[in-house]
Amino acid sequence: MPTSYRLYHYWRSSSSWRVRFALDLKGISYEPVAVSLLNGESESSEHLSRNPAGSVPVLEIQAQSPSTTPLLLTESLAILLYLEESHPDRPSLLRGDTITRAQTLALSEVINSGIQPFHNPPVLARHSSEPEEQKAWARDFIERGLGIYEALCQKTRGRFSVGDHPSIADACLIPQIYSAERFGVKLQAFPSIQAIHENLKVLPAFASSHADAFKPLDFKG
Template identity: 60%
Template sequence: MSGHSGTYRLYHYWRSSSSWRVRLALHQKGIPYEPVPVSLLDGTSESPAHLERNPAGFVPVLEIPGQEPRRLTESLAILLYLEDSHPGTQRLLPEDPYLKARCWALAETINAGIQPIQNLPVLHRHSSDSEEQKAWAKHFIRKGLEVYETLCAPIRDRFSVGDQPTLADFCLSPQLYNADRFQVDWSDLPHLVAIEKACRELPAWNESHPDRFKPHDFKG
């Protein structure tokens, strides 16, 4: 039971890896939602309307319908909310406390250890030279993926933690998409290669893929 009537609204950007984490969870859990695009490139994310939704100017933001709509920022907090508010749906966290914490650690390896360092505002602050921005991003993405590879080794099966997808996978796969954008080679990390293969076989992966949300007039 979600405890409300109406449809969730997800403020997101098609190519944002943090947004894709939430789309993955919504599709995997079969929760209907209305996607609302917020461009990170044309100033929309810094508009007063969006800053009211999220003072960081970031996506995703999940709006919970109701008489007074409530909003959530931070993708991991959103995933936790969806997990706790929809108990009858596919679980994204293991029940075992140790594995649950290991799963969260994998998610944070990406959420705290990689994504913020390769986020656009950090790249722009680091350098105005696009090659230098790319080199910076590649360095931290590769290092973080190596950490993930080592951390998941003893607990993985088809997915990062056992044989069911968890929120760790829903952080990993979008980060691998970013790794490809920055031309980071991860083909020598066998656990990641196998887990990504399993993720791509999930219907939710295809349904939530960035290409499905790409604006028709996008050039770049």
């Protein structure tokens, strides 16, 4: 029996989308299980037992034998690195020499640590109860972070953020651009990012992992 995967995720969660993109790009099948961030589901005791942070994604790994207890892995970058190391036969998202791989992780961290946490729903709610003020706060951090990403990727990019193959950095960038647009960030200031995004859009994994492909039919807002 091969290892099987279940991904606890939310359609619009950028961290979840990174993992969906990596799984699809590598051609690894998985069972998606939606955990809503809006109706308390992510704070339920059931989900907290999967992830004490009450956040998504969580990757459930059922190894070879059905009698083995499934493993639960949290933190999207750790999950991406796990998928990378456990499937060396699949297209790699972390290529090149030591420096190139470190540069790839640096770009990923600009988004993972430097942007996403600032527009995470609990942080927005703690900052302000006013939707417009929340959006302005999110825009500030996204614009600052994308400016850093733009400067760094000008030195590493080819067709994608690092060279000519999609990487972990692109897995972080795709959903970050979606969030940027959602909060009203103008992307014209980031020409390299825009060019990379155009190249990412044609990958089958772009469409199959896209938030819209998982958006609940009855979602309003």
